[in-house]
Amino acid sequence: MLFKVEMTVNIPSSLPAAQVDEIKAKEKAYSQQLQREGKWPHIWRVVGQYANVSIFDVADNQELHDILTALPLYPWMEITVQPLCVHPSSIYVEQK
Amino acid sequence: MLFKVEMTVNIPSSLPAAQVDEIKAKEKAYSQQLQREGKWPHIWRVVGQYANVSIFDVADNQELHDILTALPLYPWMEITVQPLCVHPSSIYVEQK
Amino acid sequence: MLFKVEMTVNIPSSLPAAQVDEIKAKEKAYSQQLQREGKWPHIWRVVGQYANVSIFDVADNQELHDILTALPLYPWMEITVQPLCVHPSSIYVEQK
Amino acid sequence: MLFKVEMTVNIPSSLPAAQVDEIKAKEKAYSQQLQREGKWPHIWRVVGQYANVSIFDVADNQELHDILTALPLYPWMEITVQPLCVHPSSIYVEQK
Amino acid sequence: MLFKVEMTVNIPSSLPAAQVDEIKAKEKAYSQQLQREGKWPHIWRVVGQYANVSIFDVADNQELHDILTALPLYPWMEITVQPLCVHPSSIYVEQK
Amino acid sequence: MLFKVEMTVNIPSSLPAAQVDEIKAKEKAYSQQLQREGKWPHIWRVVGQYANVSIFDVADNQELHDILTALPLYPWMEITVQPLCVHPSSIYVEQK
Amino acid sequence: MLFKVEMTVNIPSSLPAAQVDEIKAKEKAYSQQLQREGKWPHIWRVVGQYANVSIFDVADNQELHDILTALPLYPWMEITVQPLCVHPSSIYVEQK
Amino acid sequence: MLFKVEMTVNIPSSLPAAQVDEIKAKEKAYSQQLQREGKWPHIWRVVGQYANVSIFDVADNQELHDILTALPLYPWMEITVQPLCVHPSSIYVEQK
Amino acid sequence: MLFKVEMTVNIPSSLPAAQVDEIKAKEKAYSQQLQREGKWPHIWRVVGQYANVSIFDVADNQELHDILTALPLYPWMEITVQPLCVHPSSIYVEQK
Amino acid sequence: MLFKVEMTVNIPSSLPAAQVDEIKAKEKAYSQQLQREGKWPHIWRVVGQYANVSIFDVADNQELHDILTALPLYPWMEITVQPLCVHPSSIYVEQK
Numbered sequence: 015m016l017f018k019v020e021m022t023v024n025i026p027s028s029l030p031a032a033q034v035d036e037i038k039a040k041e042k043a044y045s046q047q048l049q050r051e052g053k054w055p056h057i058w059r060v061v062g063q064y065a066n067v068s069i070f071d072v073a074d075n076q077e078l079h080d081i082l083t084a085l086p087l088y089p090w091m092e093i094t095v096q097p098l099c100v101h102p103s104s105i106y107v108e109q110k
Numbered sequence: 111m112l113f114k115v116e117m118t119v120n121i122p123s124s125l126p127a128a129q130v131d132e133i134k135a136k137e138k139a140y141s142q143q144l145q146r147e148g149k150w151p152h153i154w155r156v157v158g159q160y161a162n163v164s165i166f167d168v169a170d171n172q173e174l175h176d177i178l179t180a181l182p183l184y185p186w187m188e189i190t191v192q193p194l195c196v197h198p199s200s201i202y203v204e205q206k
Numbered sequence: 207m208l209f210k211v212e213m214t215v216n217i218p219s220s221l222p223a224a225q226v227d228e229i230k231a232k233e234k235a236y237s238q239q240l241q242r243e244g245k246w247p248h249i250w251r252v253v254g255q256y257a258n259v260s261i262f263d264v265a266d267n268q269e270l271h272d273i274l275t276a277l278p279l280y281p282w283m284e285i286t287v288q289p290l291c292v293h294p295s296s297i298y299v300e301q302k
Numbered sequence: 303m304l305f306k307v308e309m310t311v312n313i314p315s316s317l318p319a320a321q322v323d324e325i326k327a328k329e330k331a332y333s334q335q336l337q338r339e340g341k342w343p344h345i346w347r348v349v350g351q352y353a354n355v356s357i358f359d360v361a362d363n364q365e366l367h368d369i370l371t372a373l374p375l376y377p378w379m380e381i382t383v384q385p386l387c388v389h390p391s392s393i394y395v396e397q398k
Numbered sequence: 399m400l401f402k403v404e405m406t407v408n409i410p411s412s413l414p415a416a417q418v419d420e421i422k423a424k425e426k427a428y429s430q431q432l433q434r435e436g437k438w439p440h441i442w443r444v445v446g447q448y449a450n451v452s453i454f455d456v457a458d459n460q461e462l463h464d465i466l467t468a469l470p471l472y473p474w475m476e477i478t479v480q481p482l483c484v485h486p487s488s489i490y491v492e493q494k
Numbered sequence: 495m496l497f498k499v500e501m502t503v504n505i506p507s508s509l510p511a512a513q514v515d516e517i518k519a520k521e522k523a524y525s526q527q528l529q530r531e532g533k534w535p536h537i538w539r540v541v542g543q544y545a546n547v548s549i550f551d552v553a554d555n556q557e558l559h560d561i562l563t564a565l566p567l568y569p570w571m572e573i574t575v576q577p578l579c580v581h582p583s584s585i586y587v588e589q590k
Numbered sequence: 591m592l593f594k595v596e597m598t599v600n601i602p603s604s605l606p607a608a609q610v611d612e613i614k615a616k617e618k619a620y621s622q623q624l625q626r627e628g629k630w631p632h633i634w635r636v637v638g639q640y641a642n643v644s645i646f647d648v649a650d651n652q653e654l655h656d657i658l659t660a661l662p663l664y665p666w667m668e669i670t671v672q673p674l675c676v677h678p679s680s681i682y683v684e685q686k
Numbered sequence: 687m688l689f690k691v692e693m694t695v696n697i698p699s700s701l702p703a704a705q706v707d708e709i710k711a712k713e714k715a716y717s718q719q720l721q722r723e724g725k726w727p728h729i730w731r732v733v734g735q736y737a738n739v740s741i742f743d744v745a746d747n748q749e750l751h752d753i754l755t756a757l758p759l760y761p762w763m764e765i766t767v768q769p770l771c772v773h774p775s776s777i778y779v780e781q782k
Numbered sequence: 783m784l785f786k787v788e789m790t791v792n793i794p795s796s797l798p799a800a801q802v803d804e805i806k807a808k809e810k811a812y813s814q815q816l817q818r819e820g821k822w823p824h825i826w827r828v829v830g831q832y833a834n835v836s837i838f839d840v841a842d843n844q845e846l847h848d849i850l851t852a853l854p855l856y857p858w859m860e861i862t863v864q865p866l867c868v869h870p871s872s873i874y875v876e877q878k
Numbered sequence: 879m880l881f882k883v884e885m886t887v888n889i890p891s892s893l894p895a896a897q898v899d900e901i902k903a904k905e906k907a908y909s910q911q912l913q914r915e916g917k918w919p920h921i922w923r924v925v926g927q928y929a930n931v932s933i934f935d936v937a938d939n940q941e942l943h944d945i946l947t948a949l950p951l952y953p954w955m956e957i958t959v960q961p962l963c964v965h966p967s968s969i970y971v972e973q974k
Contacts, residue, residue, distance in 0.1 A: 400538060402538070402547050425583070426582070426583045429583040430583060430585050433583075433584070433585045433586070434585065440549075440586070441581045441583060441584050441586075442496060442498070442549075442578040442579070442580075442581055442584070443578065443580060443581040443582070444576060444577075444578060445577040445578065445579055450581055451498050451576070451578060453536075453538075480540060480541075480547070481540075481541040482538040482539065482540060482541065482547060483538070483539050483541055484538075484539060485537045485539040485546055486522070486539070487522045487525040487526060487529075487537060488529070488537050488538070489526050489529045489530065490529070490536070490537075
């Protein structure tokens with residue numbers, strides 16, 4: 015089941031640089047693990063923003079919520095979620 | 111070069127049903143041709159809306175504008191365009 | 207899988223009254239059928255509005271989209287969809 | 303009498319973790335007590351957000367205000383309230 | 399139980415003047431009847447607008463909905479509803 | 495001359511509790527004095543909010559400004575002001 | 591008593607040109623009469639818009655409402671009203 | 687050349703009172719100097735707000751920018767600028 | 783003196799195609815005349831929109847207003863105007 | 879390829895003045911280097927704001943993102959990006 019998720023990151027300047035680096039490293043590893051598992055099939059950077067546009071492919075709403083709230087950067091993110099489905103003009107089979 | 115494009119369709123009820131059907135058939139053929147050419151690599155339906163979330167892969171801004179304004183449904187669409195680029199955490203090679 | 211759906215109805219005054227009555231009767235029958243099937247477990251009227259707040263319980267995003275776009279009043283509705291999941295403080299077992 | 307209430311929580315990072323845990327524990331107990339009393343018949347988590355959608359069933363506006371402002375997390379919440387009533391298509395008898 | 403209700407009227411120019419006059423006369427009579435019954439204790443005109451700010455005093459949400467949707471001008475109104483209760487600094491006894 | 499004034503209070507958590515209590519006590523006394531003088535004929539609490547809806551009856555704009563900016567809670571308030579006048583359907587004589 | 595009033599005009603293309611010219615001529619005469627009486631001491635055109643920024647100097651809210659709703663272009667205007675008073679840094683005596 | 691400028695002031699409570707007083711005194715002197723020079727022909731207080739509505743009469747955009755950014759309160763202001771010109775119904779000669 | 787002007791065009795489908803073509807031809811000629819005179823030094827198309835971003839270089843506000851309201855497409859445009867001046871980091875001499 | 883970019887700067891008062899001066903000096907040098915290279919062909923100051931309107935001419939989305947996120951003031955900026963292309967009425971050859 016597919017969802018478009020848009021995430022914008024706002025890390026306060028009061029957070030120590032070393033801690034920020036550690037969180038970002040964890041975020042990257044966590045994201046790439048989910049990409050390899052096929053649950054996070056697309057992630058793009060928005061030009062000029064510390065933000066991304068992502069597509070998630072999960073079993074249900076609960077799994078998506080659990081994945082998003084476990085993001086290491088979650089406490090500093092604004093997140094919007096939009097449920098998607100097959101477009102009748104699509105020639106792709108990625109969506110089931 | 112990648113862009114997220116969101117399209118919402120509002121066809122006025124005054125348009126004759128036969129004409130609407132014809133426009134939609136043209137729209138579908140036009141969209142699928144662009145999908146086959148690799149210029150419209152993703153299109154999803156937004157749940158509960160006559161709207162889609164799409165990713166376009168084009169040579170430049172001008173090509174994207176020409177493609178969008180040639181959509182048979184263009185006169186009845188609201189369109190937003192957001193330029194994308196590679197996300198540093200992405201494991202995919204689709205973006206170049 | 208649960209979703210909150212909010213629907214606002216705007217029927218243009220140009221639609222003949224007899225046709226409006228027929229559409230509303232179909233809408234009511236369609237809604238009650240889905241309520242009996244357990245797919246539309248809650249529907250409330252918003253005070254002072256021709257609008258409702260509803261909860262849907264469906265198999266996936268696609269089923270929700272198919273149900274909503276088949277609403278007899280769909281062409282005259284504005285619809286927003288928000289995916290829900292279990293709240294950790296909830297004592298209820300309705301959500302699975 | 304039914305109300306839809308939406309709550310979004312924003313706890314500042316300056317609040318000590320032990321204090322946050324204590325407030326959340328009180329919030330959970332308080333919420334579950336109201337659920338058991340039938341005054342808070344529904345609570346759902348919004349996917350990807352530290353937020354909930356709730357339905358309250360109270361005697362009047364005053365009781366709702368007193369319940370909401372006594373929430374242990376109230377000082378860190380944004381709250382919206384929308385009065386509901388019976389939908390003419392509803393087959394349920396929960397609303398009186 | 400008290401509610402603040404704000405109504406803005408937009409009558410399309412296509413409605414015949416005689417019909418508009420008739421609707422407005424019915425609206426006035428209906429409003430004054432509710433004022434006399436004590437259910438609509440305040441109504442003020444917003445300066446420069448075809449709009450009003452009103453206070454309603456009703457038994458419950460359902461009664462308010464029934465009153466508002468029976469307004470002769472209801473089909474041409476935008477309505478917002480906000481539940482009110484006693485302010486702790488109030489010296490008045492009008493709210494119960 | 496009548497005005498609707500809506501006030502929302504946001505007291506920062508950094509303000510000491512004793513100081514907050516003192517300010518609130520002054521606010522209550524100040525508000526009740528104006529109510530007794532007939533300048534603040536209505537004040538209601540908004541359900542679920544630290545906010546009020548008020549009606550002021552003052553000689554002119556300047557008096558309203560002087561009253562509002564002298565509120566002990568003024569530095570922590572967001573205030574909106576809307577001028578009102580007699581509604582042609584009103585049966586009341588409170589507005590002059 | 592001073593008010594800033596902003597008016598934006600939207601005349602539908604369905605209104606016959608002769609009727610539009612007549613309304614505009616009446617509007618101009620009406621406006622200039624009020625300017626001569628000192629009730630409309632300032633009127634400026636907003637660059638690039640069919641809109642104006644005006645200052646009114648009236649006895650009270652009711653007089654302002656009566657003036658605005660009698661504007662020949664009133665049925666096609668969006669109007670916002672903001673009460674003003676003396677600025678403590680002002681060296682002018684125009685405001686009383 | 688005329689511009690409407692609206693300024694809203696937000697001084698953080700962390701600024702020492704003596705410094706605030708000094709800045710406000712400088713602001714007043716600076717504003718009155720510009721009023722005397724005819725560059726700031728109108729300034730009004732917005733009722734209930736720490737804000738003003740002003741009219742500036744300057745040689746060009748650059749002069750307006752230089753005046754505004756030199757305001758002693760500029761670092762704590764939100765400013766909006768709207769270019770104005772002669773209204774065809776105006777009987778005044780102040781605008782040239 | 784420089785201004786950024788953004789124009790969005792909405793031509794109703796009820797306008798006959800021949801008339802639309804004629805208006806567009808006049809618009810193009812008018813725009814190019816102003817470009818040749820140096821008053822409209824930049825015009826760009828917004829990707830995916832029937833809209834443009836333009837820079838105007840005019841003597842004063844009045845000249846800009848006269849130019850914009852004389853656009854053949856003016857009755858079907860939404861226009862926003864923003865005054866610009868020299869940026870202190872600019873190496874260009876185009877702005878005077 | 880052309881983009882309109884709008885940047886608004888918000889430097890917190892807690893940043894030491896010497897550090898601010900250093901960042902601004904770096905920003906100016908960086909901006910002027912890009913202007914000389916032809917990648918930042920226009921930059922204007924917005925009147926009354928610590929903000930600019932800029933035009934960038936870059937090879938692709940990725941280059942624009944890399945340029946913007948390397949701005950010394952980037953951490954304190956809000957940035958919006960809008961892709962542009964040739965306007966059919968343009969007489970200029972700057973856009974390719």
